Amino acid sequence: MPMYKSDQLAHQLKSLIEKNIWKAHTKLPSLREQVESSGFSLMTVMNAYQKLEAQGLIYSKEKSGYFVAEQTKPALDSASTLAPKIEINSSVFKYLKSIQTPNLVSLGSAFPDSELLLPIKLRQIVSQLARYPKSYDQTTNLPPGNLALRKIIAQRYCMQGIPTQADDIVITSGGLDALNLSLQALTQPGDYIVLQQTTFYGAWQAAERLGLKVITVPEHAHCGIDVDAFEQLILHYPVKVCWMMFNAHNPLGFTVSEEIKFKIAKLLHQHHIHLIEDDVYEELFDGLNKPLPMKYYDQNNLVMHCSSFSKTLGAGFRVGWVYAGKYSEHIQHLQLMSTISANTLVQNALVEFLSSHHYEKHLRSLRLKLKKNKKRFYHYLKQNLPTQCRIHYELGGYFLCIMLPEQASSEEIYKTLLNQNIAVAPSILFNYSQQHQQFIRINCSFDWSNHIQSALDVLTITLKQLSNAKLET
Amino acid sequence: MPMYKSDQLAHQLKSLIEKNIWKAHTKLPSLREQVESSGFSLMTVMNAYQKLEAQGLIYSKEKSGYFVAEQTKPALDSASTLAPKIEINSSVFKYLKSIQTPNLVSLGSAFPDSELLLPIKLRQIVSQLARYPKSYDQTTNLPPGNLALRKIIAQRYCMQGIPTQADDIVITSGGLDALNLSLQALTQPGDYIVLQQTTFYGAWQAAERLGLKVITVPEHAHCGIDVDAFEQLILHYPVKVCWMMFNAHNPLGFTVSEEIKFKIAKLLHQHHIHLIEDDVYEELFDGLNKPLPMKYYDQNNLVMHCSSFSKTLGAGFRVGWVYAGKYSEHIQHLQLMSTISANTLVQNALVEFLSSHHYEKHLRSLRLKLKKNKKRFYHYLKQNLPTQCRIHYELGGYFLCIMLPEQASSEEIYKTLLNQNIAVAPSILFNYSQQHQQFIRINCSFDWSNHIQSALDVLTITLKQLSNAKLET
Known part of the structure; x- marks a missing residue:
């Protein structure tokens, strides 16, 4: 395979860094200087610098240029890799x-x-409410969504020991909408995000659409998530957001232990990294107690917990939510530009159904x-x-x-x-x-x-x- | 106000072009050459070139650089303007x-x-269907949406003399979703689009979100749209897509005449420009005949006609559609990454309601x-x-x-x-x-x-x- 010119240049520069000729935090020649000294085109130089950045060998500072990255950081586990441009x-x-x-x-x-879904009681409620024009009134169901429904959802968080107000919750058009809106609210094109190596394809698709750089964290045979690899990669890359599943993982099925959740929450907190927690299977646990979400360990409003009624009541409802906290307004912003609101009749019916013991x-x-x-x-x-x-x-x-x-x-x-x-x-x-x-x-x-x-x-x-x-x- | 360096450079270059010292289609110095000859930084040169491009004085060709634009083009009516970065x-x-x-x-x-909306017959149908699990079945309502509903919508186009198959239609989560999906399918960041000077804010928001450059076409006291200004601007800018309203315009209320519609359709056809036609008020005409949409004059699958049931049956339903034609698959792609489908129960109820004379x-x-x-x-x-x-x-x-x-x-x-x-x-x-x-x-x-x-x-x-x-x- 022929080597690109940019690979050739990246290779030269990499060896200067690895041999410690260029020390950590040294400023690299500016693009223009590099063009002049190397004789390569501007495009080639830019590509080479971007490749080195993607490998974690150099980093960029806005308006200041590129700098050599710290080499004392642990070597990256080969299993954690920066995925190539995603086209899934x-x-x-x-x-x-x-x-x-x-x-x-x-x-x-x-x-x-x-x-197994669509309980008869819920269908009766929808049928009953459907007769009255008031049940279809959009005004009371616009973002952040039906207040009574948000109160019930908030109450369910409180029952798990997670202090929650109705205003922390935003109702969305299904769980995927909640996840996508959160990712859009927290990132800019070019940002680094972490996905699990094996993950719901919706996460890959969202990253593709928003032009994000994806780093994957490998699975661990016993823990579900390889915490050491996770720590290495957040030390190595300027990660902005993680989009991960901890309970009844799709597709692998594992539920991460409390201990590992605690460790990961601590790392997120230390590095101020946001987590978009996909928890759509949270209610379908096997045992007596609902597993705690990562939101439980969240000390600093870093976790956007996303879930929905699609896996417990009916896929066709298209009603989900995000625990948005201080990002509530930003999420609503994005909603009013796209789907406006989840179906009004369904939001009203869910309020009645969830208020009873039927759920x-x-x-x-x-x-x-x-x-x-x-x-x-x-x-x-x-x-x-x-x-x-x-x-x-x-x-x-x-x-x-x-x-x-x-x-x-x-x-x-x-x-x-x-x-x-x-x-x-x-x-x-x-x-x-x-x-x-x-x-x-x-x-x-x-x-x-x-x-x-x-x-x-x-x-x-x-x-x-x-x-x-x-x-x- | 201090002048930016890039404005200073743009000004110098502009005068070279206007004095015809640099002739049309001459290649401009490359960015690197300009950096060397002018002494300005790369960023300054890039900004200056982009400003000239935005003013229509130069144009860029991929991998070839920038060229002087044709100056014999009609002078731009001052009312048609390239909007600054949108932050609405x-x-x-x-x-x-x-x-x-x-x-x-x-x-x-x-x-x-x-x-005035939510007819009793429709509410009865929703209420009736809500009792049966089958009415909530998502499988038959996934993109492109409920087949029976698409057939009915296609039939309504046919009745207006617009040949349509069910497969041309994609059901969306409301009219705004249809418009947004169409814009996303037809554009890349940085593309030029045309909006009416006075237009539904959703269009401005979508343009902002997708990073598009907006040019506006002014209103005309008698015709609704100023066709001459429209022609000038499409000669002047490399317009990719227009997003416009021709019937019962929101907010101004005008309906464009058949003659003007025909003229604009011809221009779109000549310049191969796509039109996203926002026609959500199409059924609320005043008179005997429904006004023809621009889709009627479409010879080359350039018009994405978008509408919904929100203004005629109920805002909270969130069911709309786009006449997507050959772009159907692309639109479905985008849907499966975001909202997945419109509410299933409502789609089924609409089929029954629209099949009767009740609508x-x-x-x-x-x-x-x-x-x-x-x-x-x-x-x-x-x-x-x-x-x-x-x-x-x-x-x-x-x-x-x-x-x-x-x-x-x-x-x-x-x-x-x-x-x-x-x-x-x-x-x-x-x-x-x-x-x-x-x-x-x-x-x-x-x-x-x-x-x-x-x-x-x-x-x-x-x-x-x-x-x-x-x-x-």
């Missing part, structure tokens, strides 16, 4: 369109089986059903999967990830299964880099049936055929 | 928040009186009521306004604009009235430049009542006091 949208789009085919066994969906009752029953269904899926898959495939059981949520044998392609398996009318989510959607282990995510929220069993049979046979083929080659 | 959001935000106060006489709202019946009655109410407002205001205030009556829509005496401030009047619990929309929201005539927009959709009459009395008294004060000074 096309493949996600193709995937999302493909799983809209009717009569598909929808094991690729991120939503629980709709048969807690529904959640308890939903959690039990999801736990039962996921266990059933797990045991069936464990019995039937080829030995080269691994499968973890994590508490909470309703996903299982099947880890594929080395060199298997999740995309190939997804396509093969799609031809047989079964949708699964391939790891390519969650993992921008192709170097990491491939897997497929299975939605296990469905009640057991012959239909489901047949689909899992096709799945396991496909994986066996693949494993045999790989063994033969 | 804060004032709009303050305005929108201020009019949310309860018990306000809401003459500043852009929505018709909700008492046409509702629209006929709505048009008559709006016409009657607007006339009543007009006659009352005409009788009572001070002579220094002018008021036009335009067919269609439900807005009246009161033109203020010279040197009056629409913002001052808006604030004075707000203190008396009356909201009106000041021209500052629609007119970025303060040089143009000031006005206030009145929403005349309300049925006449003592309450309304008293509010209009306060309004006219306030305007009289202002006029007298101005005469005295």
